[in-house]
Every structure is written in structure tokens, then in C-alpha cells.
Amino acid sequence: MMAEGIFIYLAAAIVILSVLVITRSNPVHSMITMLVLFFHIAALYVTLNAEFLAAIQVIVYAGAILVLFLFVVLLLNLKEEMVARRYIGPWPLGVLAALGLLVVIVLSLKSFIPGPSGVFTTEVVRAETNTKVLGQILFTEYLYPFEVVSMILLVAIIGAIVLAKKRLRN
Amino acid sequence: MNFLEAAMQPGSVDFLYNIAIIVIKILVVFGVIMLHVAYATYFERKTIGHMQVRLGPMRVGPHGLLQPIADGIKLFFKEDIIPAQSDKPVFFVAPVISLVAALTSLAVIPFFDGFVIADINVGLLFVLAMSSLGSYGIILAGWSSNSKYSFLGGLRSAAQIISYEIAMGLSLVGVMMLSGSMNLTEIVKAQEHYPLGMFLFPQLIACFVYTISVIAETNRAPFDLPEAESELVAGYFVEYSGMRYGLFFIAEYTAMIIMASIGIVCFLGGWNGPFEIPYVPFAWFFLKLYLLIFVYYWIRATLPRYRYDHLMDLGWKVLIPLALLNIVVTGIVKVLL
Numbered sequence: 383m384m385a386e387g388i389f390i391y392l393a394a395a396i397v398i399l400s401v402l403v404i405t406r407s408n409p410v411h412s413m414i415t416m417l418v419l420f421f422h423i424a425a426l427y428v429t430l431n432a433e434f435l436a437a438i439q440v441i442v443y444a445g446a447i448l449v450l451f452l453f454v455v456l457l458l459n460l461k462e463e464m465v466a467r468r469y470i471g472p473w474p475l476g477v478l479a480a481l482g483l484l485v486v487i488v489l490s491l492k493s494f495i496p497g498p499s500g501v502f503t504t505e506v507v508r509a510e511t512n513t514k515v516l517g518q519i520l521f522t523e524y525l526y527p528f529e530v531v532s533m534i535l536l537v538a539i540i541g542a543i544v545l546a547k548k549r550l551r552n
Numbered sequence: 553m554n555f556l557e558a559a560m561q562p563g564s565v566d567f568l569y570n571i572a573i574i575v576i577k578i579l580v581v582f583g584v585i586m587l588h589v590a591y592a593t594y595f596e597r598k599t600i601g602h603m604q605v606r607l608g609p610m611r612v613g614p615h616g617l618l619q620p621i622a623d624g625i626k627l628f629f630k631e632d633i634i635p636a637q638s639d640k641p642v643f644f645v646a647p648v649i650s651l652v653a654a655l656t657s658l659a660v661i662p663f664f665d666g667f668v669i670a671d672i673n674v675g676l677l678f679v680l681a682m683s684s685l686g687s688y689g690i691i692l693a694g695w696s697s698n699s700k701y702s703f704l705g706g707l708r709s710a711a712q713i714i715s716y717e718i719a720m721g722l723s724l725v726g727v728m729m730l731s732g733s734m735n736l737t738e739i740v741k742a743q744e745h746y747p748l749g750m751f752l753f754p755q756l757i758a759c760f761v762y763t764i765s766v767i768a769e770t771n772r773a774p775f776d777l778p779e780a781e782s783e784l785v786a787g788y789f790v791e792y793s794g795m796r797y798g799l800f801f802i803a804e805y806t807a808m809i810i811m812a813s814i815g816i817v818c819f820l821g822g823w824n825g826p827f828e829i830p831y832v833p834f835a836w837f838f839l840k841l842y843l844l845i846f847v848y849y850w851i852r853a854t855l856p857r858y859r860y861d862h863l864m865d866l867g868w869k870v871l872i873p874l875a876l877l878n879i880v881v882t883g884i885v886k887v888l889l
Contacts, residue, residue: 410642410695417688437677441721445684449691449714456695456707511673513734 388429395422409455413448420444431504434513577669581658588841589805590620595842596849603853627801630794635697638791642696647792647799650689654806657682661813662737664823664833675736676728679814680721683769686807687713690771690788693800697791705787708777708860712768715867720765722875723758726882727751727818736814740822749821757878759819761871763847766811768867770804773852777860812844813837 399419406412420443427436507515520528594609594616601608609616634643660675662668672678687710694706728734730751731742747753768775789800816822816837825836858866 408639410639410692414642414645414692433672433674434677437674437681440681441677441684445681445687445717446714449684449687449710452688452691453707453710456691456703511733513674 385429389426392422392426392429396426410452413452413455417444417448420448431507432512434516574669577667578659581663581669582655585655585658585806585809586802588809589802590624592805592808592845593623593801594620595845596852599846599849600853603850624798627798628795632794632796633791635699635791637698639696639698642692643791644796646689646693646696647789647796647803648689649692650686650803651799651806653682653686653689654803654810657810658806660736661810662740662817662822663837665737667834668737671735671737674734676724676734676739676814676818679810680717680724683720683807683811684713684717686803689800689803693792694788697788699791701785702788702790705790709771709788712771712775712777712863712867715864716765716768716871719761719867719871719875720769722872722879723761723765724814724818725875726755726758726878729879729882729886730754736817736822740817740824743821744824748826749824750819751821752819755819755878755882757874757881759815761875761878762815762819764866764871766815767848767851768863770807770811772808772848774855774858775863776857777863808845808848809841812841812848815844816840 396419399415399422402415403412403419406415420439424436424439424444427433427439502515502519597619598608598616609619612618612622634640657679659669660672660678662671690709690713691706694702694704694709697703727739731739733739733742743749743751752759771777789797792800820840821836823833823837825839829835
């Protein structure tokens with residue numbers, strides 16, 4: 383009962399905050415709303431016994447990515463939202479497309495089958511601690527994808543350096 | 553996770569008992585740390601005073617002992633001035649974010665064996681997450697004040713905190729590898745088999761990187777560029793007055809105590825000492841804390857402020873490679889032994 387109550391609160395808060403993020407006219411206010419949103423997502427992870435993911439969610443998203451967003455917004459010094467022309471003219475068309483997508487999603491929910499439970503049940507994760515289990519599986523079963531992701535990130539870092547240096551030279 | 557699992561079974565006597573114990577622990581820790589914050593300012597003024605051959609505060613009470621209380625009362629009753637062109641909601645919320653980020657970390661610090669408010673598995677990551685949240689308070693305060701000086705201070709601080717957070721996080725990886733855990737109590741217990749009951753010697757490089765990063769992370773001299781009083785008046789909180797300014801002040805000193813505590817837990821053996829002091833299990837922890845706080849003041853009284861580009865060079869080109877090297881060496885040694 384208590385667990386369901388917490389979940390319902392978090393889910394409702396996440397939906398409401400997401401709407402608030404995209405409706406604020408001041409970009410800094412929408413950043414702050416997004417910060418609160420990230421904390422609710424982290425709390426959702428905690429209720430799922432995934433405390434490592436919760437901490438990483440806060441460190442990476444709230445601590446790093448959102449700060450960089452904030453930097454850009456502050457440097458642009460946008461006090462109010464810029465008013466731009468609509469990309470698409472008639473809005474009923476957009477609503478129709480969104481409703482169609484909603485219908486497709488709701489219909490496809492029926493054919494949703496939960497996957498078979500694996501080796502890592504809640505009890506195993508709790509006994510071994512989330513961090514250890516995640517590390518073990520990441521560096522054994524998923525080692526190859528992990529290395530591929532690292533390479534992609536390295537390429538992105540080198541690309542960023544090259545772009546930044548080019549501008550300096552000119 | 554203990555708290556959440558307990559909260560899942562309401563109605564039982566154990567549940568209410570657990571809640572009561574947690575609330576009492578929170579009140580005790582909050583009270584003790586607030587007292588330490590107040591007297592940390594007195595200790596700072598006295599230390600720096602004597603290092604500069606002055607006496608420091610002497611007027612209020614014997615040897616100025618009541619000075620922090622007088623300062624507190626003064627701040628509390630001062631007029632609260634809010635700039636007319638400021639972004640009011642953000643202006644109000646910024647000092648609260650700073651203070652909450654600092655105080656929340658207190659929940660995971662083990663002051664002595666068995667005394668910790670929330671004994672969570674990812675204690676170390678939790679502290680890192682909360683310290684990164686602290687930068688929001690500073691950036692938002694700088695931006696919402698609508699003043700050039702605060703804005704510059706806020707931007708500098710954000711850049712500094714982001715850079716040094718990486719070095720700090722990486723320096724703690726070695727400790728996690730040696731203890732095989734991120735739970736702070738486990739980390740202290742893992743140190744008992746090492747020389748002097750500390751990770752200090754096996755992790756000397758990490759401790760060096762951590763100490764420097766912490767000074768930058770808490771905006772203390774010689775890395776106090778965000779509040780460089782000679783160029784930016786007071787940096788990000790120029791426009792704050794009265795108790796709102798006081799909140800920033802408390803947040804800064806609490807953050808110093810938190811970071812020193814994490815240093816004690818990770819490198820200096822936590823509550824363990826060379827011999828056991830009967831009836832006062834927290835004695836060693838607090839003695840080490842006072843020593844580290846003194847080191848903060850000692851460095852402030854000794855070194856001149858860093859230049860901004862030097863600060864960035866030190867963080868990115870010296871401390872981060874050193875911390876990475878430490879991880880590699882620790883890994884190799886751990887595999888070989």
C-alpha cells in the first residue's frame with residue numbers, strides 16, 4: 383500500500399513536472415523544474431532497489447548535463463522566450479497526429495508480455511548490492527557493447543577538441 | 553535501504569520506533585553541526601588573527617567567545633533587501649538549494665561505529681551527487697540577482713566546481729577499489745588492516761588530489777575566485793543581505809565540514825584512533841575534523857589567490873591525470889597482491 387502510494391505520487395509528479403518544463407516561458411525556470419523532475423526520477427529508481435542508478439541519475443543528469451544547459455542559457459542571457467513563427471500552420475493536424483500515436487500505443491499495450499525472470503531477482507540484487515551486480519554483468523556479459531560505447535564517447539571527445547581548436551587557430 | 557524497507561510496513565511498533573530514532577538522530581546531528589558551524593567562524597578568525605600577529609575577536613564575552621552568537625543575532629535581525637529587478641522566485645530559492653545540498657550529505661556520514669542516520673550502500677556517490685547540487689544554488693544566486701558582479705562570480709564558481717568535481721570523484725575511486733564498497737561505514741572498517749588504520753599511505757596521491765579539489769570545491773582560499781572580494785565585491789552573494797546571506801554562509805561552512813568528514817572517512821580511518829577513548833566513541837572523529845578545519849584556515853592564511861587560468865590548468869592538466877594514474881596503479885597493485 384505504502385509502496386503504491388509512493389509510486390503514484392512519483393509518477394504523477396513526474397508527469398506534472400514534465401509539462402511544467404515545456405510550458406515555462408523563462409528558460410531558467412524551466413531548468414529548475416527539470417532539476418526537481420530529475421530528483422523524482424532518481425527517487426523512482428530508489429523504490430526499485432536501484433540505488434546506484436539513482437545516484438548516477440543525479441550526478442550525471444542533474445550535476446553535469448543540466449549545469450551545462452544552464453551555462454548556455456545564462457550566456458545567451460535570454461530573459462524571456464523568443465517569439466518565433468510556428469513551424470507547422472494548422473494545429474488541429476498536430477493534435478490529430480498525436481491522438482493517432484496515442485491510440486497506437488494504447489492498442490500495442492495489450493500485446494505486452496513481461497520477459498522471463500532471470501538470475502538477478504530482487505533478493506539477489508539486494509544481497510549482492512545493486513552496484514556489484516551491475517558491475518559484474520557489465521564487465522562480463524556486456525563487455526563488448528560496453529567497449530563499443532566507450533569508443534564512441536572517445537570519438538565524440540576527440541571531435542569536440544578538434545572543433546574547438548580549429549576555431550582558436552583562425 | 554533500511555529506512556525505505558522499514559517504511560514499507562506501516563502500522564508496526566518497529567516502524568514508529570525506527571522513525572522516532574531517525575528523527576532524534578537528525579536533531580542531534582543538526583544541532584551539533586550548527587554549533588560547529590558557528591564556532592568554525594570564531595576558530596577561523598582567531599587562527600588567522602594569531603597567524604597575522606593580531607588577537608582576532610576579543611570584545612564579545614571572554615576572548616570574544618560569544619562573537620558567533622552576536623553575529624548570528626545581527627544577521628537574523630538585519631533588513632532583508634531584495635533587488636527590484638531580480639528574478640524573485642529564483643532569488644528566494646537559491647540560498648535554500650545551497651543549504652539543503654550541504655545539510656543532506658550529513659545523513660550518510662558515520663560519526664562513530666553504528667551512528668549514521670541513513671546507512672545506504674551508495675553513501676559516497678550520494679555525497680558526490682549532493683555536492684554537485686550545491687553549484688546550482690551559486691549559479692542561480694548569481695543569475696537571479698541581476699548584477700554583473702554576482703553573475704561573474706556565479707559563472708566562475710560553476711566552471712570551478714564542475715572541473716574540480718571530476719578530480720574529486722576520481723580520487724575517491726581508489727578508495728572504493730581498496731575497500732570494495734561505497735558504504736562509508738564499510739570503508740572505515742576496511743581500513744583497519746592498513747598501516748595506522750588509514751588509507752592515507754596506500755592512497756597518498758588520491759589524498760593529495762582530494763585535499764586540493766575539496767578546497768576548490770568549497771570555494772575556499774586560495775581558490776576563492778567566485779567570491780574574490782578585491783575584484784567582485786563578494787561574488788555571487790553581493791546582493792544578498794540579512795538571513796539570506798546567512799544561509800549561504802552556513803551552507804559554505806557545512807560543506808567544509810562535510811568534505812573534511814568524507815576525507816576522514818576515506819583516508820584517515822574514520823572514528824578509529826591509535827587507542828580507544830572510553831565513553832566518547834566520536835572523540836577521534838572530531839579531533840581529526842578540527843585538525844582538517846585548521847588546515848583549511850592555515851592554507852587560507854598562507855597562500856595568495858590563484859589566477860583563474862592557473863586554476864583551470866591545475867584542475868584539468870594536473871589533478872585529473874594524477875587521479876587517473878592513481879586508479880591504474882591501485883588496480884595493478886590490487887591484481888598483483
